[in-house]
């Protein structure tokens with residue numbers, strides 16, 4: 341039994357947290373290859389603050405006539421399936437929606453998404469924790485793809501923002517690929533960074549073989565790379581200009597169901613960190629945005645519709 345509308349948090353005229361509104365949206369039926377998910381948890385990510393602030397509207401990347409959806413990743417339960425879908429109603433799943441210019445998002449009671457990008461949440465993992473994995477776990481995995489294998493004799497990787505959501509995954513995932521990782525983070529984050537198997541620093545000098553820029557230091561991060569090294573950033577379209585023969589890339593995170601399944605399994609086993617700061621009602625999205633904007637929050641605010 342479904343209701344004819346569901347609640348979603350959106351911005352009409354972006355202007356910071358105060359512009360977030362909860363509205364009623366018509367329920368849509370899933371088409372071929374799609375499922376409708378009843379969302380149980382949707383994290384607040386830095387990109388959502390930028391969308392609500394109007395950064396991407398100002399850049400011409402969002403042109404919605406009525407409203408812009410908020411939220412990128414989620415966990416929940418399949419409530420309806422379209423033709424050709426091999427997931428049963430009731431299955432717990434997590435996933436990711438991407439792209440800036442959309443009138444829907446995961447800050448909502450429901451979402452219709454392609455089944456192919458979803459992963460089943462392992463039994464031992466709660467949905468709030470699972471919801472924090474897709475965007476930043478996949479971003480990190482895809483950053484490590486861009487880094488590739490370390491060149492012979494050149495495996496020293498600096499991860500900036502190593503205590504953040506992206507950096508906290510890059511540190512362990514890059515070690516799997518053979519990188520020797522040092523995390524740049526705040527002094528109070530030393531225990532976390534060492535806990536994911538990385539060396540730790542609060543200040544550093546140039547000369548790294550590669551930098552994965554989870555803190556979005558941009559030019560300051562690039563300056564830390566040795567001549568001929570590699571830089572992978574998190575702000576596609578705003579990459580720092582290359583210099584000194586450095587390879588410059590930026591990740592554009594995309595859904596990948598099988599990869600997400602692996603990340604969720606490693607989160608359930610405790611091998612990867614699961615970091616929830618607080619679970620708050622969807623109605624408190626604006627307050628959660630204000631709290632995140634102050635900085636220093638470790639683990640995600642997770643909205644519960």
Ligand SMILES: NC(=O)c1ccc[n+]([C@@H]2O[C@H](COP(=O)([O-])OP(=O)(O)OC[C@H]3O[C@@H](n4cnc5c(N)ncnc54)[C@H](OP(=O)(O)O)[C@@H]3O)[C@@H](O)[C@H]2O)c1
Pocket residue numbers: 385386387475476479500501502503504505506507524525526554555556574575576590591592593635636637
């Ligand atoms: N392109 C993509 O597809 C993609 C995907 C996911 C994320 N992103 C972007 O990646 C960035 C990171 O996201 P996130 O969710 O990981 O953010 P986050 O959880 O806020 O992590 C950023 C971390 O960097 C730290 N930091 C900032 N400046 C620092 C400095 N000078 N020295 C040491 N640490 C510093 C922050 O500490 P404080 O909190 O103490 O400042 C925080 O721990 C954001 O810009 C996000 O939008 C991009």
